[in-house]
Amino acid sequence: MESTFAREEEVKTKPLPGHVGIIMDGNGRWAEGQGRRRLDGHREGSQSVREVTRCARRLGLKALTLYAFSSQNWARPLDEVTGLMALLAEFLSKEREEIMTNGIRLNAIGQLDKLPVLVRGPLEALRKESRGNKGMVLSLALSYGGREELVSAARTAMEKAKRGELDPSKLDADTFETFLWTADLPPVDLVIRTSGEKRISNFLLWQSAYAEYVFADVQWPDFRAPQLLDAISEYQRRDRRFGLTGAQAKPAPP
Ligand code: FPP
Numbered sequence: 428m429e430s431t432f433a434r435e436e437e438v439k440t441k442p443l444p445g446h447v448g449i450i451m452d453g454n455g456r457w458a459e460g461q462g463r464r465r466l467d468g469h470r471e472g473s474q475s476v477r478e479v480t481r482c483a484r485r486l487g488l489k490a491l492t493l494y495a496f497s498s499q500n501w502a503r504p505l506d507e508v509t510g511l512m513a514l515l516a517e518f519l520s521k522e523r524e525e526i527m528t529n530g531i532r533l534n535a536i537g538q539l540d541k542l543p544v545l546v547r548g549p550l551e552a553l554r555k556e557s558r559g560n561k562g563m564v565l566s567l568a569l570s571y572g573g574r575e576e577l578v579s580a581a582r583t584a585m586e587k588a589k590r591g592e593l594d595p596s597k598l599d600a601d602t603f604e605t606f607l608w609t610a611d612l613p614p615v616d617l618v619i620r621t622s623g624e625k626r627i628s629n630f631l632l633w634q635s636a637y638a639e640y641v642f643a644d645v646q647w648p649d650f651r652a653p654q655l656l657d658a659i660s661e662y663q664r665r666d667r668r669f670g671l672t673g674a675q676a677k678p679a680p681p
Contacts (some may be wrong), residue, residue, distance in 0.1 A: 431491070431644070431652050431653055431656070432546060432655045433496035434489065434505055434653070435485060435486060435652075435656065438486065438659050438660060438663070439487070440657055441602070441663045442663065443487065443488060443659065443663075444488065444489035444616035444617040444639075444662055445488065445489045445490065445613045445614070445616055446488070446489060446491075446492065446613045446614060446615045446629065446661065447483065447488055447490070447491050447492070447615075447616065447617045447618075447619065448493075448494070448615050448618045448619070448620075448634070448635065448638070449479070449491070449492070449493050449494065449618070449619045449620075450491040450493075450494045450618065450619070450620040450621070450622060450627075450628060450630050451472060451475070451476070451493060451494060451495065451647040451650075452487060452620055452622035452624055452628075452646075453468075453514060453621050453623075453624075453645075453646030453647045453648070454468035454471070454472040454646065454647050454648060455456030456468070456470045456494045456622065456646055456654055457471065457472075457646035457647070457648045457649065458471075458648075460646075463590070463634055465507055466506075466507065466510040466514075466645075467501050467513055468487060468512075468647075468648055469507075469510065469511055470514060471515075471648035472647045472648050473514055473538060474648070475620060475647055475648055475649075475650050475651055476493060476495075476518065476652075477522065477618040478490075478651045478652055478653050479650065479651065479652065480531075480565055481652070482651075482652035482656070483563060483655065483657050484529050484531060484563050486659070487563075488563055489564065489613050490563065490564040490565075490566065490595060490613050491564070491565050491566070491614050492536070492566040492567075492568060492609075492612070492615070492631065493564060493565070493566070493568065494568045494571065494595050494628075494630050495515065495567045495569055495573060496511060496515070496537075496568070496569045496570055496571070496628060497568075497570075497572055497628065497630075498570055498571060498572030498575050498629070499535070499629065500536065500570075500571065501541070501570070511616045512542070512543055512545055512546050513545070513601075515546050515550075515567075515569070515606070516545045516546050516549055519533075519546070519550055519553055520549055523549075523553055523556075526553065526560075526565070527556065527560070527561055528555055529558045529563075530562030530563075531557060531560055531562050531563050531564075531565050532557045532558065532559075532560040532561070532562070532564045532565070533554055533557045533565055533567075534554065534564050534566040534567070535548075535550055535554065535566065535567045535568075535569050536566055536567075536568050536569070536576070536608040536609055537568055537569045537570040537571030537575075537576075537608065538570040538572075538573075538575060539570065539573070541570045542569060542570055546569070550569075551559075552650055555626075563614055564612060564637060566609070566612065566632075567591060568630070569593050571608075571629075571630075572629045573627075573629045573630055573631055573632030574629055574632065574656075575606075575629075576607055576609075576632075576633070577632065579606075579608070580603060581582075581606075581608040584598055586601075586604055588647060594654050604633070607634070608635060608653065609634055609659050612634075614626060614637070615631055615634040615635050615638045616638055616639065616662070617638060617639050617640075617641060617659070617662045618630070618631065618635050618638045618639070618640050618641070618660070619640075619641045619642075619649045619655075620641075620642050621638070621642070621643045621645055621646060621654075622643075622645075622646050622647065622649045623642065623643075623644045624642075624644075625642050633644065637669050637670075638669070639662050639665050639667065641658040641662060643657070643658060643662050
């Protein structure tokens, strides 16, 4: 079997997605399938986060956005929410050094004021510390919802209009995008969802308008570097048209 290193080199010879978003689904089912607690699935899922982030960095991706906790996840049983918050805090403290030595800029999107201090504290500290890093932006979507983000952007636009800073008749997609939580991130090229489910689940609704979707038939704890490479290879086989005809979308031959 080809080594991960060889596969990475092969994937790097073709155009890479600049920004990859991942819906990390299936931690609970992975654990329940083994008669274990759901939280064990989330813990194993944290290991996938580490391995996938390392592989994305080695490949040279510009941005990786991970859906770690949705606006809707607050309604889960209290012990699961508390356990997930503790895992996030642990990840932020344990990965601090690796994030810094690898030039990764840590970012977060979502209703961050809803997070407990246990997470917000190390998150804000690492965001600040890694602000100047140029290697790859790792964004954690936390207390995140695409609809919530769009409502927040609409509110910003309305407030600006009320203050006379924005003419409503001049509001276009480019301006609206600057009000999104992802304003400083590159366009999303590829969205991956694990666990075999084929849903968007309120993830990057605006940003994924022209993204390619890849659905992986493994639970998130089993999604590691080889599976990321499979997903990127599939992306590289796709024909992206952005609403144009096939002939228009293809660059003219030399
Ligand atoms: C979805 O699986 C996963 C989550 C709601 C949480 C994702 C969290 C992690 C991967 C670990 C911590 C994150 C970081 C960044 C260190 P599910 O629980 O909905 O699975 P199920 O659909 O099988 O129940």
